[in-house]
Amino acid sequence: MAVPIVYHPDYSFPFPDKHRFPMEKFGLLADHMRALGLLTPRNGFRPGPCRQAWLTQTHCPDYLARFAANRLSATETRQMNLPWSEGLVRRTFLAPSGTVLTAQLALQHGIACHLAGGTHHAHFDYAAGFCILNDLAITAKVLLKQPGIKRVLIFDVDVHQGDGTAALLANEPGAFTCSVHCERNFPFEKQVSDLDVALPDGMVDEDYLAVVHDTLNKALMLAKPDIVLYDAGVDVFEGDPLGRLNISETGIRERDYQVLSELRRRGIPVATVIGGGYDDDRMALARRHGIVVEQASRVFQ
Ligand SMILES: [Zn+2]
Numbered sequence: 182m183a184v185p186i187v188y189h190p191d192y193s194f195p196f197p198d199k200h201r202f203p204m205e206k207f208g209l210l211a212d213h214m215r216a217l218g219l220l221t222p223r224n225g226f227r228p229g230p231c232r233q234a235w236l237t238q239t240h241c242p243d244y245l246a247r248f249a250a251n252r253l254s255a256t257e258t259r260q261m262n263l264p265w266s267e268g269l270v271r272r273t274f275l276a277p278s279g280t281v282l283t284a285q286l287a288l289q290h291g292i293a294c295h296l297a298g299g300t301h302h303a304h305f306d307y308a309a310g311f312c313i314l315n316d317l318a319i320t321a322k323v324l325l326k327q328p329g330i331k332r333v334l335i336f337d338v339d340v341h342q343g344d345g346t347a348a349l350l351a352n353e354p355g356a357f358t359c360s361v362h363c364e365r366n367f368p369f370e371k372q373v374s375d376l377d378v379a380l381p382d383g384m385v386d387e388d389y390l391a392v393v394h395d396t397l398n399k400a401l402m403l404a405k406p407d408i409v410l411y412d413a414g415v416d417v418f419e420g421d422p423l424g425r426l427n428i429s430e431t432g433i434r435e436r437d438y439q440v441l442s443e444l445r446r447r448g449i450p451v452a453t454v455i456g457g458g459y460d461d462d463r464m465a466l467a468r469r470h471g472i473v474v475e476q477a478s479r480v481f482q
Contacts, residue, residue, distance in 0.1 A: 183224040184477045185286040185293040186214060187279045192297050194268030201422075202263060202311045203459060209467035210296050210455070217471070219478055220296075226286065228279040231319070235281065236274075239319045239349055241306035248273070248313060261308035273313045276300070280316035280410070280454055281323050287452040288330075288408060291445070292481040294474045298454030299412040301343035302368060309345065310367055316454065317410055318349035318356075324408060325355040334406035335359065338393060338436065339414025339456040340366060340424050342379075347372040357404035361396050363417075363425045376400050382425045386432035389417070393436050397443060409449055413437055413473040414456025415466075423459045430469060437476040445480050453477060 192207035214220035236245055247253055251265050263269060276297045286293035300312035321333045334357045335350070337343040342362040350356040357375045364379035371377070378396050380389070413436075415421070417428040428436075444451045453473050460466035 182290065183219070183221070184474065184481055185224050185226055185290055186220045186296060186474065187226045187228060187283045187286065187293065188220065188296040189227050189275050189279060191268070191271050191275055194266070194272060196268070197264065200264075201459065203463050203466055205463055206458070206467050206470065207297050209463055210470050213467045213471050214296065214474060217475070219474055226282060228275055228282045230274050231278040231281075235277070235319055235323050236314065238322050239305075240314060244306040248308070253308075257307060261313060262311055263313070277314050277316035277319045280320045280452070283454070284320050284324055284408060284410065284452040287450040291450050292441070292453075292477050294453045294477050296455060296470075296474075299337075299339060299414060299456030301337060301339060301346045301412060301456070302341070303345045304348055310341070312345060315345045315349055317343070317346045317412065320410060320452075321350060321356040322353065325353065330407045331355055332357065332404055332406045334400055334404040334409045335412070336397060336400060336409055336440070337361070337412040337414070337456070338417070339412050340416040340421070340426055341414070341457060342368055342371050342377070343374060343412065344368045344372040347374040357400065357406065359396065359400040359404075361393060366425050367423070376403065380426065383427050385427050386429055386435070389426065389428055389432060390435055390439065394439055397440055401447065401449070406449060409444055409451045411440060411451050411453045411473075412456040413453055415458035415469045415472070416456070418458070418469060421459055423457070430472070433469065434472050434476060437473045438480065441476055441480040
């Protein structure tokens, strides 16, 4: 079977065009996957809204209710950095469920890809940096309640530190958080992951690929995971306005190939999420986010 792909048409919804957050990228990515023949009715899966119990075992119930009802304070909304709307609420409560579904499919098939997810700056009771709910922490906690899943590794190579994930899972012994990120970048107050690797500004492909390789091996050795959640953020790209690293698209391609091949070789199931990526050329951005799905198909066919 082709690599299972999780997507929902409500992930993108009418949104201010010029906003720094490219909300239309999810729909464009799905279109691009269809055009490549990677997403068809046979391997496409749609999540339902996230179960309340999944949300409240990771996030503060009062925060969830206030966000849903548009009752966040002005300061909280500024920190979230997204304009509130019904469409935003709908997509926010769908996407974590999509990451859970992707992980379940990965357990069955060895690999599955989510065309969203990786909202790693969301904390227990506040949103930050475009992230409202932390799909990675939510999914890790759901997985760890399942029989047979004792250890989950979150391998996060988005250019920004997975601070929310680190904080939310700090007291979860079954979850191992690993973040490879640019040191002098958002969030400026870092949290402590189980394994953090901070990179200097301007790093280039060769050095970066060696660090990702070594860090993955170290994380696998320490975590001994039953499943990996892979946040394949593309904001490491040299042209990304929020990046500060100098990684080419070829470098991103090699990174994803390297990570997925290693996990396949070891027989560890992997669920991918797209993570961050910013570009005024929204089509180029959608194609960049598609790289991880292309490499998943290449490695797992
Ligand atoms: Zn990012």
